[in-house]
Amino acid sequence: MSKILVIDPEKCTGCRLCEQVCSVKHERVVNPYRARIKVVKWEMEGKILPVVCQQCEDAPCAAACPGHAIARNPETGALEVNYTLCIGCRTCMNVCPFGAMGFDWVENRVIKCDLCGGDPQCARFCETGAILYVDKSELSSLKQKKGAESLMDLMTKVTAAITQAG
Amino acid sequence: MALSRKIAYIDLTNRRVRTAPIPLEMRRRYLGGRGLDMYLLYNHVKPGADPLGPDNVALVSAGLLTGTLASASARVHIAGKSPLTGLVGSANMGGFFGPEMRLAGFDHLVITGKADGPVYLWIHDGEIEIRDASHLWGHDAHQTQTLVRDELGDDDIQVMTIGVAGENLVRFACVMTSLKNAAGRTGMGALFGSKNLKAIAARGRMDIKIAFPEEALDYNKEIITQVTSAKVSKTMQKLGTLFIWGTTNSTGLVRVRNFQSNQIPHADDIEPESIEEEMIGTAGCFGCQVHCRGRYFIKKGPYTGAYVEGPEYTSLGAFGAEVGCTTKQTVLVGNHLVNTYGLDTLETGSMIAWAMELFEKGILTTKDTDGLDLRFGNDEAVIEAVHQIAQRRGIGDILAEGPLKAAEKIGKDAIKYLIHVKGMSNLHSDERPTPALALNIATASRGSDHLRSRPAIDLYHLPEKVLRKIFGNPVPYDGPLTSDYRDYEGKPWEVLWQEMCYETVDCLGICKYHTVFLGPNMPNFSEWPKLIYLNTGLEFTPKDLWDIADRAYTMERLFNLREGLTKEMDWLPDRYFDEKTDRGLPVVRGKSIDRDKFRKMVDEYYKLHEWDENGQPTEKKLKALGLENEPTHKL
Amino acid sequence: MSKTKEESTAKKTVRGRTSGQFRCLNCFERLTPPPGAKIFTCPNCGYAWRLSWFGPGEPRIRGPVWDVNEAQTQKSMAEKGGN
Ligand code: SF4
Ligand SMILES: [Zn+2]
Numbered sequence: 072m073s074k075i076l077v078i079d080p081e082k083c084t085g086c087r088l089c090e091q092v093c094s095v096k097h098e099r100v101v102n103p104y105r106a107r108i109k110v111v112k113w114e115m116e117g118k119i120l121p122v123v124c125q126q127c128e129d130a131p132c133a134a135a136c137p138g139h140a141i142a143r144n145p146e147t148g149a150l151e152v153n154y155t156l157c158i159g160c161r162t163c164m165n166v167c168p169f170g171a172m173g174f175d176w177v178e179n180r181v182i183k184c185d186l187c188g189g190d191p192q193c194a195r196f197c198e199t200g201a202i203l204y205v206d207k208s209e210l211s212s213l214k215q216k217k218g219a220e221s222l223m224d225l226m227t228k229v230t231a232a233i234t235q236a237g
Numbered sequence: 238m239a240l241s242r243k244i245a246y247i248d249l250t251n252r253r254v255r256t257a258p259i260p261l262e263m264r265r266r267y268l269g270g271r272g273l274d275m276y277l278l279y280n281h282v283k284p285g286a287d288p289l290g291p292d293n294v295a296l297v298s299a300g301l302l303t304g305t306l307a308s309a310s311a312r313v314h315i316a317g318k319s320p321l322t323g324l325v326g327s328a329n330m331g332g333f334f335g336p337e338m339r340l341a342g343f344d345h346l347v348i349t350g351k352a353d354g355p356v357y358l359w360i361h362d363g364e365i366e367i368r369d370a371s372h373l374w375g376h377d378a379h380q381t382q383t384l385v386r387d388e389l390g391d392d393d394i395q396v397m398t399i400g401v402a403g404e405n406l407v408r409f410a411c412v413m414t415s416l417k418n419a420a421g422r423t424g425m426g427a428l429f430g431s432k433n434l435k436a437i438a439a440r441g442r443m444d445i446k447i448a449f450p451e452e453a454l455d456y457n458k459e460i461i462t463q464v465t466s467a468k469v470s471k472t473m474q475k476l477g478t479l480f481i482w483g484t485t486n487s488t489g490l491v492r493v494r495n496f497q498s499n500q501i502p503h504a505d506d507i508e509p510e511s512i513e514e515e516m517i518g519t520a521g522c523f524g525c526q527v528h529c530r531g532r533y534f535i536k537k538g539p540y541t542g543a544y545v546e547g548p549e550y551t552s553l554g555a556f557g558a559e560v561g562c563t564t565k566q567t568v569l570v571g572n573h574l575v576n577t578y579g580l581d582t583l584e585t586g587s588m589i590a591w592a593m594e595l596f597e598k599g600i601l602t603t604k605d606t607d608g609l610d611l612r613f614g615n616d617e618a619v620i621e622a623v624h625q626i627a628q629r630r631g632i633g634d635i636l637a638e639g640p641l642k643a644a645e646k647i648g649k650d651a652i653k654y655l656i657h658v659k660g661m662s663n664l665h666s667d668e669r670p671t672p673a674l675a676l677n678i679a680t681a682s683r684g685s686d687h688l689r690s691r692p693a694i695d696l697y698h699l700p701e702k703v704l705r706k707i708f709g710n711p712v713p714y715d716g717p718l719t720s721d722y723r724d725y726e727g728k729p730w731e732v733l734w735q736e737m738c739y740e741t742v743d744c745l746g747i748c749k750y751h752t753v754f755l756g757p758n759m760p761n762f763s764e765w766p767k768l769i770y771l772n773t774g775l776e777f778t779p780k781d782l783w784d785i786a787d788r789a790y791t792m793e794r795l796f797n798l799r800e801g802l803t804k805e806m807d808w809l810p811d812r813y814f815d816e817k818t819d820r821g822l823p824v825v826r827g828k829s830i831d832r833d834k835f836r837k838m839v840d841e842y843y844k845l846h847e848w849d850e851n852g853q854p855t856e857k858k859l860k861a862l863g864l865e866n867e868p869t870h871k872l
Numbered sequence: 873m874s875k876t877k878e879e880s881t882a883k884k885t886v887r888g889r890t891s892g893q894f895r896c897l898n899c900f901e902r903l904t905p906p907p908g909a910k911i912f913t914c915p916n917c918g919y920a921w922r923l924s925w926f927g928p929g930e931p932r933i934r935g936p937v938w939d940v941n942e943a944q945t946q947k948s949m950a951e952k953g954g955n
Contacts, residue, residue: 081518082518084518084519084520084521084528085520085521086520086521086522086523086524086525086526086528087333087523087524088521088523088524088525088526091306091523091524092306092454092457095306095447095450095453095454096450096454098444099446099447099450100444100445100446100447100450101304101305101306101336101340101444101445101447102340102442102443102444102445103340104340104393104442105442105444112392113392114382114415114416115379115382115383115416115544116544117416117517117532117534117544117546176442177444192454195458196457196458196461196526198461198465198526199526199528456880456882459880459882459883460882462882462886463882463883463885463886466886466889467889468889468891468930468932471926471927471930472926472930472932475926475927476926480926480932483924483932483933483934483935484897484933486935487897487921487933487935487936488897502938502942503938505935508934508935509934510924510934697895698895698900758885758888758889760882763881764880764881764882767880821945822897822898822919822941822945823898823945823948823949823952824898826945826949827949
């Protein structure tokens with residue numbers, strides 16, 4: 072089984088429930104700043120983008136880690152930090168192109184999404200569909216469907232405009 | 238632990254801050270939020286204090302569950318003596334400020350005195366600074382938030398602020414956060430303005446410990462499902478609170494042209510579905526899956542390109558029915574203006590609608606309005622009036638004083654046309670066909686108000702069995718209850734039950750759309766004890782919560798009585814009795830409130846509360862709630 | 873029912889929910905319009921409603937068919953003799 076988190080920023084309402092449940096799951100506290108996911112917002116412009124680890128195939132964090140502390144969990148497919156190997160240099164934070172590697176100042180260590188061991192709480196709680204946990208085999212059809220939907224929308228509008236004009 | 242949060246006493250005159258822990262006993266007696274605010278209000282405001290003077294107190298409070306796993310635990314409550322009514326001032330808002338203030342270490346702020354120049358508060362990780370705000374003064378509610386974030390160099394900062402209306406002491410100015418979240422009613426923005434307090438910024442990284450994390454996650458999921466599987470919630474996810482219009486205007490329950498009709502036919506352009514065409518989606522408050530806040534860009538006119546949130550149902554009245562306008566552009570722009578000026582949309586629309594009726598009757602003329610043509614349906618005049626109110630220009634300067642003071646200034650028969658209770662205007666709803674809702678606005682502690690005790694589900698024609706189940710818990714009730722919203726029987730209990738229900742969510746810091754307000758089968762006294770326990774470890778029974786709500790509501794009553802409330806003020810404007818509805822479905826047409834029956838309702842409502850015939854809580858009642866010695870100055 | 877199996881009030885409530893219907897605002901009948909219908913006349917009382925669909929299979933009243941309903945109301949008020 073190989074499932075992955077898929078983010079659709081257009082569906083995100085910016086409620087930050089994902090941050091909340093993530094921090095409770097991992098740290099037993101509500102503290103969005105200790106969550107493994109962050110909803111980045113440009114509030115006054117109405118722009119929202121949830122940021123979380125993509126579990127990259129060729130992960131820069133794992134490649135750059137001098138302690139070889141980041142490895143894939145074969146069961147969940149998540150890249151996880153092995154804290155006995157981690158030397159705390161934060162190189163992974165520097166190389167992650169998404170800013171998805173975080174730092175927990177309480178435990179003094181880097182933190183990242185571990186897919187909650189196969190039941191990611193963010194996807195469990197997000198009802199808008201902005202965060203989905205789907206099998207990799209479904210990825211293409213998901214995207215195709217979405218593309219088709221917006222095309223269909225457009226076509227309906229065009230047809231309506233033509234009918235009206237005619 | 239959520240319970241380790243502190244209370245801060247902030248003396249603006251002397252620029253001193255003192256913090257203290259909150260005794261568990263006070264949590265057990267008032268929970269937090271609005272409840273504890275009412276205790277603080279009664280204890281810290283000197284009797285007879287001028288609401289706009291330094292003796293008034295501004296209270297800012299997180300609910301007991303704010304920020305925790307409790308579905309939409311986003312609320313922060315603001316209180317003080319109301320500059321609008323001189324009675325209880327109280328309003329709460331969602332967004333993200335409340336949770337952030339808790340993450341920054343504080344549950345309650347008691348702000349006293351008056352700063353000698355503009356200031357704002359900066360709350361971060363257990364500390365509070367009083368900072369200069371001269372450079373923020375004069376900026377609107379949106380700009381101010383951006384300026385504070387830029388100045389402190391952190392986009393995660395949450396800011397509550399007043400706009401220009403609050404600075405100008407418009408008596409119904411509100412406090413805002415994010416784009417549209419407003420502690421709207423009773424003029425808390427004017428209270429901030431009177432203290433030279435422009436804003437409060439919060440940013441915190443302190444853990445809110447959850448007592449039973451795994452169980453709390455699971456239960457939160459259950460509660461969310463209970464909320465979002467309801468039809469009202471699904472509707473609100475798309476249309477926001479605008480959806481209510483579908484029922485109210487179709488039936489004939491809206492206030493049109495101030496109070497001259499109860500339905501606005503053919504107003505298809507301002508129907509929710511029409512406004513939805515402008516929306517790019519909806520936004521949610523902290524942890525909320527209902528996400529009722531519409532999002533849109535203005536596409537025409539001088540504000541083209543502005544990004545806006547809303548509009549709320551109330552704005553359909555303020556810039557639609559009440560003022561006789563039927564174009565969505567006016568609603569969309571009006572909503573944007575009240576949000577940036579920091580004005581209570583409801584009071585703003587009501588004041589303008591009233592002025593328009595005075596204009597129609599010749600009580601106001603173009604001489605009084607400097608040529609402003611305040612004819613009903615004049616879209617441009619409505620928008621101009623909003624500017625004038627916020628900037629206190631022309632007739633706006635008088636309207637900015639709120640219903641009673643403005644009526645006094647205008648004189649003549651102006652007061653006869655006011656649709657207010659206790660000096661606060663009514664929602665754009667017409668309660669003549671619905672005695673339960675009429676009793677709600679007549680008796681609510683902060684004046685004509687739909688969020689204090691409105692039994693909105695009374696309109697749903699629910700079977701008696703269902704009503705008994707809801708209204709019979711946690712306190713048994715075996716009096717009458719009827720499905721017919723035109724009845725007078727049994728309604729006082731519904732009003733009282735809703736009072737306790739809303740007081741409890743306001744103490745907990747949860748949004749009202751997540752309890753029995755617009756939908757009947759929503760979380761309430763049965764669910765809350767478990768929710769509180771899993772999050773905080775505190776144990777309460779449903780009846781305990783009811784008693785806490787009762788205690789808090791009684792404090793509001795005591796405060797009001799102390800500040801001059803009389804029995805005569807628990808009453809409706811004469812027009813509710815003397816003029817009949819002229820439109821709508823047969824069930825609501827030709828209706829007015831029956832004076833005698835209404836008197837009986839008020840009396841029964843007092844009795845159910847164990848208040849005497851003058852609406853004064855009895856000694857026995859005060860003892861039962863442990864309030865016989867207030868003020869006790871424990872905080 | 874044993875203690876461990878006891879269903880929470882939240883869960884019970886969810887199980888009891890219905891969909892696909894709306895209530896006539898005039899006679900309060902629960903009505904099931906054909907999917908996607910834009911106008912639906914109440915078979916019970918004859919009032920006509922403009923519908924909108926806020927989700928697949930979820931109708932709500934957008935507004936009255938103004939003239940139809942106003943005529944109905946005038947008629948019934950006249951029959952009742954004003955009030
Ligand atoms: S229902 Fe609306 S107001 Fe309430 S918490 Fe959710 S988004 Fe905020
Ligand atoms: Zn019908």
